[in-house]
Amino acid sequence: MADVKTSKVVSKVATRESYGNALVEIGKENPNLVVLDADLAAATKTGVFKKAFPERHIDCGIAECNMTGIAAGLSLTGKIPFMSSFAMFAAGRAFEQVRNSIGYPHLNVKIGATHAGITVGEDGASHQCNEDIALMRTIPGMVVMCPADDVEAKAAVRAAVEYEGPVYIRFGRAAVPVINDRPDYKFEIGKGTVVREGTDVTIVATGICVDSALGAAEMLEKDGISAEVINICTIKPLDEEIIINSAKKTGKVVTAEEHSVIGGLGSAVCDALCKSYPTPVCKIGMQDTFGESGSAAALVEKYKLDAKGVYEQVKTFLA
Amino acid sequence: MTNLELQKMANEVRKGIVTGVHAAKAGHPGGSLSAADIYTYLYFEEMNIDPKDPKKADRDRFVLSKGHTAPGLYSTLANRGYFPVEDLVTLRKLGSYLQGHPCMQHVPGVDMSSGSLGQGISVACGIALGAKMSNADYRVYTLLGDGEIEEGQVWEASMFAGHRKLDNLCVIVDNNGLQIDGKIEDVCSPYPIDKKFEAFNFHVINLADAHDFDQIRAAFKEARETKGMPTAIIAHSLKGKGVSFMEGSVDWHGKAPNDEEYAVAMADLEKIAQQLA
Numbered sequence: 001m002a003d004v005k006t007s008k009v010v011s012k013v014a015t016r017e018s019y020g021n022a023l024v025e026i027g028k029e030n031p032n033l034v035v036l037d038a039d040l041a042a043a044t045k046t047g048v049f050k051k052a053f054p055e056r057h058i059d060c061g062i063a064e065c066n067m068t069g070i071a072a073g074l075s076l077t078g079k080i081p082f083m084s085s086f087a088m089f090a091a092g093r094a095f096e097q098v099r100n101s102i103g104y105p106h107l108n109v110k111i112g113a114t115h116a117g118i119t120v121g122e123d124g125a126s127h128q129c130n131e132d133i134a135l136m137r138t139i140p141g142m143v144v145m146c147p148a149d150d151v152e153a154k155a156a157v158r159a160a161v162e163y164e165g166p167v168y169i170r171f172g173r174a175a176v177p178v179i180n181d182r183p184d185y186k187f188e189i190g191k192g193t194v195v196r197e198g199t200d201v202t203i204v205a206t207g208i209c210v211d212s213a214l215g216a217a218e219m220l221e222k223d224g225i226s227a228e229v230i231n232i233c234t235i236k237p238l239d240e241e242i243i244i245n246s247a248k249k250t251g252k253v254v255t256a257e258e259h260s261v262i263g264g265l266g267s268a269v270c271d272a273l274c275k276s277y278p279t280p281v282c283k284i285g286m287q288d289t290f291g292e293s294g295s296a297a298a299l300v301e302k303y304k305l306d307a308k309g310v311y312e313q314v315k316t317f318l319a
Numbered sequence: 320m321t322n323l324e325l326q327k328m329a330n331e332v333r334k335g336i337v338t339g340v341h342a343a344k345a346g347h348p349g350g351s352l353s354a355a356d357i358y359t360y361l362y363f364e365e366m367n368i369d370p371k372d373p374k375k376a377d378r379d380r381f382v383l384s385k386g387h388t389a390p391g392l393y394s395t396l397a398n399r400g401y402f403p404v405e406d407l408v409t410l411r412k413l414g415s416y417l418q419g420h421p422c423m424q425h426v427p428g429v430d431m432s433s434g435s436l437g438q439g440i441s442v443a444c445g446i447a448l449g450a451k452m453s454n455a456d457y458r459v460y461t462l463l464g465d466g467e468i469e470e471g472q473v474w475e476a477s478m479f480a481g482h483r484k485l486d487n488l489c490v491i492v493d494n495n496g497l498q499i500d501g502k503i504e505d506v507c508s509p510y511p512i513d514k515k516f517e518a519f520n521f522h523v524i525n526l527a528d529a530h531d532f533d534q535i536r537a538a539f540k541e542a543r544e545t546k547g548m549p550t551a552i553i554a555h556s557l558k559g560k561g562v563s564f565m566e567g568s569v570d571w572h573g574k575a576p577n578d579e580e581y582a583v584a585m586a587d588l589e590k591i592a593q594q595l596a
Contacts, residue, residue, distance in 0.1 A: 009382070034452070055452075056452075058448070060479060061475075061478065061479070061482075063472075063475035063478070063479070065437075065441070065471075065472045065475060066441045066444075066472055066475035066476050066478075066479055067471070069438050069439075069440070069442045069444065069445055069476065070441055070442075070444055070445035070448065070476075070479065071442020071445060072431075072433075072441070072445055073443060073444060073446040073447070073448065073449060074445045074446075074448060074449045074452075075445075076430070076431065076442070076445070076446050076449065077445075077449025077450060077452075077453060077455070078381075078449070078453070079444055079452070079453075081445075097435075097438055097441075097472075098440060100432070100434065100435045101432075101435075101441070101442055104422075105422075105423050105424065105431065105432040106424070136362075155514015170513045182556060193563050199335070208437045224391040229495050
C-alpha cells in the first residue's frame with residue numbers, strides 16, 4: 001500500500017526512459033529480443049538499446065506500416081520484437097497493420113508506443129495520441145498496458161517479454177514521479193493495485209493520472225472525503241474484480257486517464273461495471289477534444305488531468 | 320518434376336480453384352488461375368517444404384501477399400498433400416478452416432495470415448531478415464498482385480528489402496494486367512514495374528510468360544543465385560488462364576461461376592488434361 005506521501009517523492013523519470021533501459025537490461029539476458037524503430041530511436045529512448053546491441057536494433061526508417069510487418073515477420077522466426085514509435089503512429093497510422101499482421105495471427109510482437117497523450121506537449125495535437133487505448137483494446141487478444149511510473153514501466157516490459165502474444169505498452173514523454181518504489185512491489189499482467197484505501201469514492205486511474213489521483217485523494221481527505229485509488233496498468237485484460245469490489249464498497253466510481261474518455265480506461269471500467277455491478281461513473285480524461293501546444297504541465301492543468309483537476313471533478317461528481 | 324508433370328499438376332490446381340470458388344459461390348478465380356503455374360512451381364519444385372511437417376524449422380517460407388487468391392494457394396497445398404483436396408469445397412463456408420483469405424492458425428502450410436493488400440511483403444521482409452539474423456539459410460517467397468503494388472506499403476517494404484540486401488527474399492508480381500476496376504494502366508498505372516523495383520535496388524527478372532515452365536524454372540534459378548540484393552520476378556500472366564471465358568476478363572476477378580459456367584470451366588480444364596495426357 002502506498003503511503004500518501006509517496007506522491008510527493010522528488011524522483012521523476014519519463015516512462016519512455018524506463019522503456020529503453022528495460023530493453024537493455026532484458027536484452028542482456030535474452031538474445032531473441034530485437035528492437036525496431038521508425039527513425040525515432042532518439043525520442044523513443046531505444047537509442048540505449050541500439051548502442052548496446054547494434055546488431056539487434058533495426059531502424060526501418062520513417063515507415064511505421066512496414067515496420068509493423070517487419071516485426072510480424074521477425075516474430076515468425078522466433079525473435080521477440082519490440083516495435084517502437086510514437087503512439088500516434090504505432091497505434092494510429094499503423095492500426096490496420098497491427099490488427100491484420102499482428103493481432104489476427106496473434107503474433108508475439110510487442111508494441112512500445114511512446115509520446116502518448118497530451119504530455120507530448122509542445123508538438124501539439126497532431127502528435128498527441130488520445131485514442132490509442134481505444135484502438136488497441138478493440139483488437140482481439142491484444143494486451144494493453146499503460147504504466148504509471150518508472151518501476152511499473154520496467155516491470156511491464158519484462159512481463160511483456162515473458163508473455164506469449166501481442167502486447168501494446170503505452171509510455172509517456174514527460175518525466176513523472178516514481179510512485180511504486182517499494183520493496184513489496186509486484187507486477188502481473190491483468191492485475192490492478194489498490195494504492196490507497198478509502199470508503200467514499202473509488203478513483204480508477206492509469207498512467208500519469210495515478211499520481212494525480214493520489215494527489216486528489218489527499219486533497220479530498222482534507223474535505224473529509226475518503227477516496228480509494230486503484231492503479232490499473234493493464235487496461236486489457238482488465239482486473240474487473242478489484243474495480244467491482246471497490247465499487248461495492250464506495251458506490252461511486254471515477255476514472256482518470258490521459259486519453260479520450262471515449263473508448264479508454266473509462267469505457268473499459270464502465271463495460272465491467274454495467275454487466276456486474278451498475279454504479280455511477282464519472283470519466284475524467286480528454287473530453288472528446290484535441291489537445292494543443294503547450295508545456296506538459298500547462299496542458300495537464302488546462303485539461304484537468306493534474307491532482308487539482310481530478311480533485312475538482314471528483315468534488316463536482318459527488319456534489 | 321518435368322515440365323509436363325508440372326503442367327498436369329497446374330491443371331489439377333486450376334480444377335481445385337474453380338471447384339472451390341464454385342462451391343463457395345464467391346471468391347477470386349481470375350488471379351488464382353493466373354498464378355496457378357507459379358504456385359505449382361513453388362510448391363512442387365522450388366521450395367524446400369514437407370507437407371508432413373508443415374512447420375519444419377528450415378523450410379522455405381511463402382507469404383501470399385495477394386491473399387484474395389487464397390483459392391490458388393489452397394488448391395496447391397491440397398494437391399501437394401497438406402490437406403484433402405475434397406476439403407476445397409468448404410472454401411469460405413462457416414466453420415471451414417479455408418477462410419476467404421488465408422489464416423495461418425488453421426491451414427497447414429500457410430506461413431502467414433494475409434488478405435489486406437500490401438502487408439504480406441513487409442512480413443516476408445521481416446522473415447527474411449530474421450533468417451539472416453539467425454544465420455538460417457531458408458528462402459522467403461512472396462506473391463503480390465500488380466494492382467496490389469499500388470499500395471504504398473509495398474514500396475516501404477521494397478526500400479527496406481533493398482537497403483538490407485535481403486537476397487534470401489524473392490518477390491513475385493503476378494502481372495496479369497487487371498484489377499477490380501479495370502486495366503491497371505487505366506486505374507492508376509504502376510508501370511513501369513520493373514524499373515520501380517530496380518530503383519529500389521532489386522535484381523529484376525522479367526518473366527515473359529508466367530505459364531511456361533522453362534521460363535519459370537529459369538527465373539527462380541536466377542533468383543536463387545542472385546546474391547547481395549533481393550529479387551523481383553515480374554510474372555507476365557493471363558488472368559483467368561485455363562478457363563476460356565475467364566481469360567483476360569476483368570469480370571472474373573472476384574466472381575464465382577454458376578453451375579452452367581462451372582461445367583464449361585471444368586470441361587475446358589478437362590480438355591487441357593487430355594491434351595497433356
